[in-house]
């Protein structure tokens with residue numbers, strides 16, 4: 001039986017959540033910002049609604065640039081409110097999960113649903129299911145989404161991206177090659193700017209053109225893993241299963257410092273606040289941990305981290321603070337540039353109670 005996989009991506013998600021709770025925003029350009037705190041204009045755009053996108057505002061753009069583009073356009077600039085978006089996301093994911101044989105959430109606003117069994121692998125059945133899902137998400141949560149259906153995860157994801165917002169694209173097994181042929185090679189999931197640039201330099205811009213290149217030549221040009229990905233993707237081949245991800249592989253938080261620094265005494269209070277928060281979140285879940293990491297993003301944007309793993313899992317804020325102190329010292333010693341952002345991550349979890357035999361059992365029983 002053919003697999004039928006759906007990929008759901010919520011439309012302009014953070015901005016849509018804001019429009020939902022402040023309907024007066026709906027007609028205006030709305031920009032959701034991650035303010036770094038240095039000045040009222042420093043930081044990056046997280047996402048924007050479609051009226052703002054029409055002027056060219058997009059994710060990752062500096063806030064000052066978005067402000068310049070939207071000057072005099074009655075635009076709203078709002079700060080991200082992650083916990084609110086997580087609450088909305090959780091409710092929508094529950095709707096989606098209950099409509100899948102297997103479910104895999106891949107981000108705050110994206111999920112794969114394996115619907116092979118419940119549709120008997122029939123793509124018209126799958127289309128009907130997707131229409132129902134879009135309706136239910138809109139009626140119950142007021143949020144629109146774009147859905148792609150395909151015979152595997154690769155096609156499902158590329159299909160959900162095909163028509164946005166509020167789109168539905170069904171790529172049946174028979175139409176895979178025709179669907180892919182005219183698309184730009186950069187649309188292949190996993191192909192970044194660097195690969196795209198090399199491909200265009202050798203005259204390959206569409207997937208149809210890519211299909212004419214042998215596996216050997218692609219491996220020669222891009223190495224085994226990217227070469228094979230390009231070869232298989234150009235033919236729509238992907239056999240990755242849809243599997244539920246284990247929750248909480250790690251808990252982390254990161255902040256931007258008021259100014260770049262290499263001074264332990266200046267940076268450590270920030271780390272101290274972060275670690276209290278992450279350890280508190282682990283405690284709320286009844287989790288203990290073995291690994292503590294300190295992350296530093298330097299002024300040249302390079303990312304460095306130092307970790308320590310201890311024998312017996314623990315949950316003490318004091319012990320975490322002591323470990324972080326040493327890790328920060330090492331990080332400063334081993335790098336030469338100013339530190340711009342710092343973070344704390346804990347991982348390698350165990351459950352605090354003795355009776356559970358695995359983390360998934362513990363999380364599953366909640």
Ligand code: TTP
Pocket residue numbers: 009010011012013014015045046047048059060108109164165
């Ligand atoms: P996306 O699904 O990539 O973007 P989107 O939902 O805003 O827009 P689309 O309609 O095209 O799906 O990302 C989901 C959320 O993740 C997005 O609302 C905000 C956040 N995000 C960032 O904070 N920074 C980024 O660079 C991107 C791409 C997303």
Ligand code: MG
Pocket residue numbers: 009010011012013109
């Ligand atoms: Mg989205």
